[in-house]
Amino acid sequence: MAPASTHSSPWWRDAVCYQIYVRSFADANGDGVGDLRGITAHLDYLRSLPVDALWLTPFYRSPQADHGYDVADYRDVDPIFGTLEDFDEMLAGAHDRGMRVIVDLVPNHTSSEHPWFVEALAAEPGSHARKRYLFRDGTGPDGSAPPNNWQSVFGGPAWTRVPDGQWYLHLFDARQPDLNWDEPDVGDELESVLRFWLDRGVDGFRVDVAHGLFKESGMPDVAGGAGVGETLDDTMSQWDRPYWDQPGVHDVYRRWRRLLDSYPGDRMMIGEAWVGTSEAMARYVRPDEMHQVFNFHWLSTPFSAPALRHVIAETYEAVSPVGASPTWVLSNHDVVRTVSHYGGGDLGLSRAKAAMLAMLALPGSAYVYQGEELGLPQVEVAPEDRQDPTWLRGGGVGRDGCRVPLPWSGKTPPFGFSPDGPQPVRTWLPQPDWFRDYTVERQSEDPFSTLSFMRFALGERRELVPTLSHALEMLDRGEDVVAFRRAGVDGGPALVCVVNCGTADVPVDDLGEPVVLSSTLAEGTGQLLPNSAAWFLA
Missing domain, CATH: 2.60.40.1180 (Golgi alpha-mannosidase II)
Structure with a gap:
């Protein structure tokens, strides 16, 4: 059973939510990859921060082409992360400690190994199986050119050709084919997935690429070359693209809201919606749609008083007319860590702590990315160790540097991330030696550490929020x-x-x-x- 609300407003309205990048939080079985049992083992740490909810990145069955954001089975746990029983144990443990659990939902695309896509590849052009995805004939005399000039967010063309000559759309990696949300099967299937996890007791969903489900009718070319050579950040921030923020997405979230409202316990959803204005963002949090949407304008703003004041004012101007409350975030698994974003070193850390204190004081909810409480800077990952498809496809420097496994204890890798053994475990991304200065163990003993600061600030916030x-x-x-x-x-x-x-x-x-x-x-x-x-x- 989920923990009860402590005051009259819904729990998520003022919650501090801690994002867990599952691969990099804690490894219980010694394979160098984080897992669900690793989370369970550290629930007391999370309660001690303290935080109100945990957001878990995808742990579903997946070939891991995009580290779980390529889902092959939405209703099972990938063996690399454990089992459904492990998930249930983690969920129950979090609830016993008064923390909610939000799981990641990936509705824009599946894995190319999802049974639907395997069926589509084996089917004929124009078949029902292919209509669940965005298959199109090519252009040019022999159809050998893509249907349009769209580029993948991860770099390179957004189309891949199959042996019978048709092409399929993938706004991300070629192993992540986009679903066709104009096909009723798709909406019915994702609603069934929501029910599966709601019935298991999850408290909410973070909706991946919430602005990308529908594509403009006719899928026209993008003017100006479709962003050839752009980085991931460039592509995601081109708000006027015909594959972002189409009106049809709002009908989906109205349907999901009705479903969530039919369950007890203030179940919620928060959207990852990279949109051009605060007004566009506010459309996602109208009373009959999502409960929250990430305020990425806060995340991307420089450490400048005029810029920060502008984002605060703009946010309130947008959410107030629809009766929503703001959702603040400084970092996540897709962006450069805040300390480095603000200049690195002592300067970057000072600014990151100041911005965190501002975020925690603002009305609304706050999302904290694992490692922010330790003041972790971005890690420079060697080219030979990189695994992010944005790097491998040439779409930018990649996101590996903010995803390096957390340092828990000790003075040498794996810094307590994996259990001790005859030989040190090599984590899936290598940890730098300087992580020894950032471990939870070391910072817990230092009253002036970033962790001690965060624990004090979060504790004070918890006491103050009901009074404000x-x-x-x-x-x-x-x-x-x-x-x-x-x-x-x-x-x-x-x-x-x-x-x-x-x-x-x-x-x-x-x-x-x-x-x-x-x-x-x-x-x-x-x-x-x-x-x-x-x-x-x-």
Whole structure:
């Protein structure tokens, strides 16, 4: 049974959700790859942070061409990650500790090894089996050219030809054929998948590529060359492409919302929707659609006070008319880690902690990617060790650097990620030696570590959230400062958050003693240092 809500609003509205990249969280069986039993073994750690929910990346049966985002069977666990019984044990353990579990759903495409696609390849052009995917005849005199000029997000053409001459669409890897959402079978099958996991007790779904299910009628060419040579980030951010954010996606999420609402326990869904504006984002969280959608504009914003203020204002302008609350995220398994994004080294870490404190103070939910609590920077993975299809297909530098297995303990690889044995386990992506300075074991012993800071901030947030309003008032503390106030409920104290994005100290002595600091105040001056943030109760 899922844990009960502690106050009247739905649990997800103010939750801190911890993203687990399953392959890289913890390995229980010693094969160098994270698994479900590894998660179960560390549930007490997750509760101690503390967090309210866990989001697990795909663990379904898969040939692992895109590390699980190529699903061959939506209703089973891949043996590399364990069994359905292991999943049930992990879910029950999380619920026993008061944490919800969100699972990843991949509805835009399947694996090329999914039984539907195997059947489609064996069937004739125009058959029902092929209509579940996007098969088309080629262009040119002999059909040897692709149906249009679309490019894969992972690099290279978005079309692959099969022996009988037809082509199939794959917006990602060639082993990830896109489903045809105009075919009723597809919608019925995915609803059945949702029911399967809801019946097992999951609390919600993160919907992968939520903006990509439908393609514009006729699938026209993209003007200007379709992005040949673009990186993954370039392709995902081209909002006007005829394969992103088509109106039909909203009917799907209305159908799913009705299903979720028929289950007890505030079941929810959050969308990965890379769309061009906050207004477009807000369409996904209308009252009868998704509960949340990731605010990627916050994630991609530089450490700049004007830029951060703009994203906050734009977000509220968009979600307020549809009655939704914001969802904030600084990092995930697809982007450069926050410390490195903000400049790396001590500077990047200071900024990352300050941005985290701002995110945790803002109304709404917050998503934390595994390793953020340790202050992990991006890892430079050697070319010969890279496994990301975006790298292998030439679509960019790849995402391996943010996916390196976590360091738990010890001074040498695998740093407690895998169990001890006669020989050290080689993890699926190699860990650098400098991970010894970032282990959970080492940071737990240091009251000034990033982990200790995160535990304190998350603990304070948990205590404060029930006492605070969702209303937000922006404060003017100078051009290089982000400052805002959340009123207390029933006349209680307000929370004020101040972030110094500039290069000079800023005065905060009028706000009283800080509750939480991302750094320290300039000694004896009541001044907040650059690249720092603080919370005050006023």
